[in-house]
Amino acid sequence: MIMEKLKVLHVDVGGCEGCNVSIIRAYPKLMDLIELDISYLRKDECKLDEYDVAIITGGACMNEPRILEELKEIREKAHTVVAFGSCATFSGILRFCRGGQEPRPDHRNFQPINSVIKVDYSIPGCPPTPQMLQSFFKFYINGDERRLRLFKVSADIKKLSGFDLIDDIVLTGLCIGCGACELSCPTNAIKLIDKRPNLVQEKCIRCGTCYIRCPRASQILSMGGAR
Amino acid sequence: MMSVSENLLGNVFGIYLARATDEEILKRKVASGGAVTALLAYALEKGLIDGVVTAKRTEGLEGQAVVARTREELLETAGNKWSIVPFASRMKAKIEEEDLKNVAVVCLPCQAQFFGQMRDFPLLESDFGERIKYIVSLFCIGTFAFEAFLNYLRMKHGIMAQDIKDIVLKGDFLEIYHGDSVLSLPIKEVYSYLQAGCLVCTDYTGTWSDISAGFVESERGWTVLITRNLKAEELVKSAEKDGYIELRDGSHVMGEVLKAAREKLARAQKNMMYLL
Numbered sequence: 139m140i141m142e143k144l145k146v147l148h149v150d151v152g153g154c155e156g157c158n159v160s161i162i163r164a165y166p167k168l169m170d171l172i173e174l175d176i177s178y179l180r181k182d183e184c185k186l187d188e189y190d191v192a193i194i195t196g197g198a199c200m201n202e203p204r205i206l207e208e209l210k211e212i213r214e215k216a217h218t219v220v221a222f223g224s225c226a227t228f229s230g231i232l233r234f235c236r237g238g239q240e241p242r243p244d245h246r247n248f249q250p251i252n253s254v255i256k257v258d259y260s261i262p263g264c265p266p267t268p269q270m271l272q273s274f275f276k277f278y279i280n281g282d283e284r285r286l287r288l289f290k291v292s293a294d295i296k297k298l299s300g301f302d303l304i305d306d307i308v309l310t311g312l313c314i315g316c317g318a319c320e321l322s323c324p325t326n327a328i329k330l331i332d333k334r335p336n337l338v339q340e341k342c343i344r345c346g347t348c349y350i351r352c353p354r355a356s357q358i359l360s361m362g363g364a365r
Numbered sequence: 366m367m368s369v370s371e372n373l374l375g376n377v378f379g380i381y382l383a384r385a386t387d388e389e390i391l392k393r394k395v396a397s398g399g400a401v402t403a404l405l406a407y408a409l410e411k412g413l414i415d416g417v418v419t420a421k422r423t424e425g426l427e428g429q430a431v432v433a434r435t436r437e438e439l440l441e442t443a444g445n446k447w448s449i450v451p452f453a454s455r456m457k458a459k460i461e462e463e464d465l466k467n468v469a470v471v472c473l474p475c476q477a478q479f480f481g482q483m484r485d486f487p488l489l490e491s492d493f494g495e496r497i498k499y500i501v502s503l504f505c506i507g508t509f510a511f512e513a514f515l516n517y518l519r520m521k522h523g524i525m526a527q528d529i530k531d532i533v534l535k536g537d538f539l540e541i542y543h544g545d546s547v548l549s550l551p552i553k554e555v556y557s558y559l560q561a562g563c564l565v566c567t568d569y570t571g572t573w574s575d576i577s578a579g580f581v582e583s584e585r586g587w588t589v590l591i592t593r594n595l596k597a598e599e600l601v602k603s604a605e606k607d608g609y610i611e612l613r614d615g616s617h618v619m620g621e622v623l624k625a626a627r628e629k630l631a632r633a634q635k636n637m638m639y640l641l
Contacts, residue, residue, distance in 0.1 A: 150506075265486040270487050284376070285485060306563075310640060314508065314562035317453040318479040324489060330454065347488055353475035354562050356482065361567065 141171075144279070147189040147210055148176040151205050151251075153232075156265035157223035162194065163268035164268035171275055176216035192216035193280075194257075195270075197232035197248035206254055208274050213255040218278075220259045221293065222271070222323040223250045224345035228298045231343040250296050264345040278308075287360045288350065298346035300327055301339045305349030305356065308334055312354050319348035373626040374591065375572025378598050380615040380622075386608055393443045398492040398578040400588035400610050402443050403499060404576070404600060405469055406436045407609040413600070414498050417442075417462060417470035418456050426511040428524070430455040432463055443472075451481055460496055464543065471500035474571035475562075478504035481573025502571020504579025504589075505536070505620075506552075506629060507563030514558035522548055535583055556632075564636040570624035576601070581621040589615055591624060 145270050148156055158178075167176055186308070192212045199205055213219060224230030229250045237246035251257050251325075261274060277285045292298070308314050315333035322328075327341035328348060349355050390406070391399050397501050408414045420428040421442045430452055433439040453476065459469060467517035477500050484494030496597055518541065518584040530542040539555055541548040556564070569589060570577040577591040592598045605612040 225470040261488075267487045267490055267492070273486055281510075288366065288482070295515060311561040312565060312640065314475060314560050316475055316479060321457055321491075322489060323453050324491075350488070351479060354483075354566070357475075357567060358565070364453070 151196040157195035164271040257293040262346040299344035300342040322351035382615040398588040472577040474568040477571040477574040502574035507559035538609040
């Protein structure tokens with residue numbers, strides 16, 4: 139049986155292009171499984187009226203009605219919406235946007251995609267690696283709900299960061315000192331001191347990777363309880 | 366919809382009772398059949414892996430991450446683990462220092478979850494999941510907040526950390542081997558000295574592993590092995606074929622493993638009400 143390729147749309151609503159590059163890097167190994175409609179590979183408008191999966195990168199600027207409309211259009215076109223990267227999932231570093239800053243002083247407030255539309259899977263990471271996207275499609279195509287559960291649950295969460303890890307896991311006494319968070323922080327904001335993580339607040343870009351990687355936190359999340 | 370047992374034990378490919386055939390391995394083991402050590406010795410000697418990363422008890426209940434590349438080094442690490450070290454970061458350092466390409470990790474369910482998630486979902490460029498070939502998780506009822514536990518042993522029972530030789534779970538009792546004698550403690554009494562994070566943990570066997578290993582009361586002297594995928598199944602079967610382990614079907618102990626898993630889940634649910 140020849141499987142029809144998944145029709146996948148990628149849209150970037152405003153970020154640093156790191157996630158886009160990751161998607162492009164992932165594509166050569168995904169070509170047998172998906173047909174990717176991405177702005178780098180087409181002239182102007184997106185090609186189709188319907189897609190199996192839409193991957194959205196970047197955070198939603200709430201001061202740009204055009205972006206909000208575009209997101210709603212994508213939701214109508216796509217069967218499954220995946221927020222890819224920390225800006226799209228938890229708003230990441232865009233949370234620090236406060237207007238009056240170059241190059242876009244008009245950008246005052248960013249929110250994760252799920253503040254605007256329903257998201258099916260949230261994959262954080264700043265940026266997530268190409269291998270992550272390949273893994274995602276492998277499990278998605280196989281219908282492996284168990285493996286994707288963490289990302290499904292994350293799709294309903296608007297904010298996750300080192301701060302939340304400290305609040306929810308360390309200050310509640312649930313930390314077991316395994317050091318997964320320290321290894322997962324892309325900015326070295328977390329250091330284990332006396333077997334417990336310590337957060338250098340200025341360094342945390344709110345990407346959420348540590349929270350997703352903490353065995354205790356991810357176990358509690360994937361058990362299904364809302365945070 | 367996942368079934369209850371799938372939720373509790375994760376994906377079960379096969380369940381076996383296994384025992385090392387090597388006298389040297391059996392001699393060092395107290396609780397179980399030494400099958401994990403034998404399996405890993407097999408994988409090392411056949412060149413399936415180039416190292417095993419695990420924890421080794423140093424003094425008292427402290428542990429450190431070590432790499433074993435030979436059967437001898439592996440034997441040194443055998444035994445129960447009752448404390449947790451900042452293992453993930455030290456482990457990465459070990460793998461990179463020694464430039465290991467194919468490792469087996471022996472760890473607890475929480476660590477298996479971290480390694481499993483990292484291997485399945487490489488979120489970071491600095492991840493090393495592709496170097497981890499086998500994740501072996503040990504059945505776990507929790508790790509001690511060991512300062513508190515050692516303090517309790519010293520104050521209440523006069524046992525000093527440096528005199529503890531081994532800690533073994535036997536039925537509802539925890540046996541502390543110290544000096545020349547053994548102290549038997551009801552497991553309920555020591556629960557409060559487990560880390561709070563372990564008291565809310567729902568994973569008994571390590572659902573993110575390739576192989577889970579532990580023991581059940583009714584089959585002492587044998588290791589229960591749960592294989593979770595084809596790769597793990599092949600390792601176990603070929604280790605049997607080459608005479609490293611004895612293997613029996615273990616479906617009759619499934620109920621016992623489920624019971625222990627259910628108890629850990631119930632404990633977690635109860636504790637979550639207090640702690641979260």
